[in-house]
Every structure is written in C-alpha cells, then in structure tokens.
Amino acid sequence: EDQVTQSPEALRLQEGESSSLNCSYTVSGLRGLFWYRQDPGKGPEFLFTLYSAGEEKEKERLKATLTKKESFLHITAPKPEDSATYLCAVQARSGSEKLVFGKGTKLTVNP
Amino acid sequence: ETGVTQSPTHLIKTRGQQVTLRCSSQSGHNTVSWYQQALGQGPQFIFQYYREEENGRGNFPPRFSGLQFPNYSSELNVNALELDDSALYLCASTRGGEQYFGPGTRLTVT
Numbered sequence: 329e330d331q332v333t334q335s336p337e338a339l340r341l342q343e344g345e346s347s348s349l350n351c352s353y354t355v356s357g358l359r360g361l362f363w364y365r366q367d368p369g370k371g372p373e374f375l376f377t378l379y380s381a382g383e384e385k386e387k388e389r390l391k392a393t394l395t396k397k398e399s400f401l402h403i404t405a406p407k408p409e410d411s412a413t414y415l416c417a418v419q420a421r422s423g424s425e426k427l428v429f430g431k432g433t434k435l436t437v438n439p
Numbered sequence: 440e441t442g443v444t445q446s447p448t449h450l451i452k453t454r455g456q457q458v459t460l461r462c463s464s465q466s467g468h469n470t471v472s473w474y475q476q477a478l479g480q481g482p483q484f485i486f487q488y489y490r491e492e493e494n495g496r497g498n499f500p501p502r503f504s505g506l507q508f509p510n511y512s513s514e515l516n517v518n519a520l521e522l523d524d525s526a527l528y529l530c531a532s533t534r535g536g537e538q539y540f541g542p543g544t545r546l547t548v549t
Contacts, residue, residue, distance in 0.1 A: 332481075360536065371441075371529050371540035372482070415481055424495020425470065427538060429481030 330355045334416055334430035341406055341437050349401040349433045351416030361399050362427060363392050364415040372415055406437045442468075443532050443541035451547045452520050460515045460544045462530030470494070470533035471513045473505060476543070477526045488513060520548045 333352045341347055353361065360379050364372035376385045378394040385392050389410065391402040401414055413434045417427040442465040452458050464471060470489045474482035484497035488507035502518040511532075517524060525548045531538040 362537070364540075369527070369543075369545070371443075371445075371543045374441075374537055374539055377537055417481070424487050425533060425538075426472065426484040426487060426495055426497065427474075427482070428484070429474075431479070431481045 330418060330420055330428045332416055332418055332428055332430035334414075334433050336433060337431070338434045339436070341403075341435070343407055343437055343439050344405045346402070346404045346406070348403070349414055349435070351399040351401070351430060352397060353399070353416070353418045354397075355418045355420050355428070357421035359419045359421040359425075361394055362417045362419065363390075363399070363401055364417065366413045366415055366432070368413075375414075403435070406435075408437045408439050411435055411437045441532075441539035441541065443530060443539055445528075445530050445541040445544050447544060448542070449545045449547075451549060454520055454522060454548055456520050457516065457518045458520060458546065460517075460528050460530075460546070462513045462515070462541055464511045464513075464530075464532035464541075465534075466511055468511055468532035468534055471507055471511075472531045472533070472538060473513070473515045474529040474531065475499075475524075475526045476529060482529055485515070517546075522548050524548050 363375040366372045376392040413432040415432045417429040472487040473485040476482040486496040507513045527543045531540045
C-alpha cells in the first residue's frame with residue numbers, strides 16, 4: 329500500500345531561520361511526488377511536482393528535492409507569510425491518478 | 440487562480456440526511472477527483488471521474504457516490520450521513536498531470 333509520512337508534525341521558526349521539511353514515501357512505482365501549501369480552511373495550493381530521484385525545483389524561498397525514498401522541502405529565510413501547512417503527496421504509475429497524502433507539516437514563522 | 444469552484448462553502452446537516460456537493464472546473468479539464476479531509480489530517484481520495492466515467496475509487500462505502508457532467512461540473516453525493524462524515528470536501532481537476540484544488544466545502548454533521 330502506498331504511504332506518505334511527513335515530519336515534523338509542527339515546526340516553529342523565527343523569520344529568516346532556514347529549515348527543511350521531510351516527506352518519506354513508499355509507492356509501487358512513482359509517477360510523481362507533489363508538494364502543496366494549505367492555509368486554514370482553504371484548498372491545497374499546488375507548489376511543485378518531482379518525477380525522478382535527483383530532481384530539484386525552486387520557487388521563491390522554497391526548494392524541493394527528491395530521492396528514491398524521500399523528499400525535502402527547504403525553506404530559506406522564511407517570512408511570516410510562509411506560515412501554512414505543507415502537504416506532500418505521491419501518485420503511483422499504475423491505476424487511477426489518485427494522490428496519497430501525508431498528514432502535513434504545520435509551519436509557523438514568527439516575526 | 441485554479442479555475443476550480445465549489446459550492447456551497449459551508450453546510451450543516453443532521454445524521455441520516457443526504458447531501459450533494461458541487462464542483463465546477465474549466466473547459467477541457469476531463470479528470471475530476473474528490474477528497475475528504477478530516478481536521479488535522481491529509482486529504483483522503485474518495486473517487487475520480489474521467490469523461491463522465493468513474494476511473495478509480497478509494498476506501499469509501501457505496502453511500503458516497505458521484506457524477507461528472509459534459510459541462511465539466513461534478514457532484515459528490517453522500518447518503519445516510521454519519522457524524523464521522525464531518526470534514527472538508529475537496530474537488531480537484533487535472534491539468535498537465537497536476538491536480539488543482541478548489542476551495543472546498545466544509546460539511547458539519549450533527
């Protein structure tokens with residue numbers, strides 16, 4: 329069964345304090361690994377898709393990387409507006425295009 | 440802007456009742472997926488439709504059913520509501536291999 333585990337569950341940072349969020353996964357043939365940002369009470373906002381080990385993608389202060397077993401979301405010099413829950417999901421190569429999500433990491437950035 | 444809209448925004452129902460949630464996406468987005476997100480959890484896959492046919496289903500009972508229409512709108516129907524059905528229900532349409540979510544419908548069952 330496809331599975332995603334995210335750590336830590338919650339993370340508090342000071343503005344400007346860089347850190348990383350972890351997403352460990354098991355999947356029967358990876359089609360893609362997805363990162364989303366979710367604000368309270370709202371739908372997830374798409375950030376990145378990674379398809380193969382070694383791939384990296386960047387957007388503003390965020391950088392996502394992928395290995396065969398895990399993905400990291402690096403946050404450089406975060407600002408309070410980066411506070412949100414970050415969700416990781418995997419999609420298997422076979423079957424439907426369903427996403428299997430982790431529980432997320434709740435990030436709080438204090439000014 | 441994802442181009443995915445959902446209605447209603449909030450809904451309160453009583454246990455045992457039935458509910459219909461609606462989703463609308465942009466022209467050409469042939470795949471729509473529905474997810475249930477309980478408080479503090481990640482979204483759980485309910486089912487997916489491609490060109491009006493069910494294309495995959497998660498571990499949800501048959502009282503969860505859906506429809507997709509030719510105008511790229513979709514419905515999620517839940518019969519015999521239970522207290523545990525209280526959650527945020529998310530609709531997502533696929534574009535370029537990526538799923539873009541709507542704002543969700545918050546369902547409370549009392």
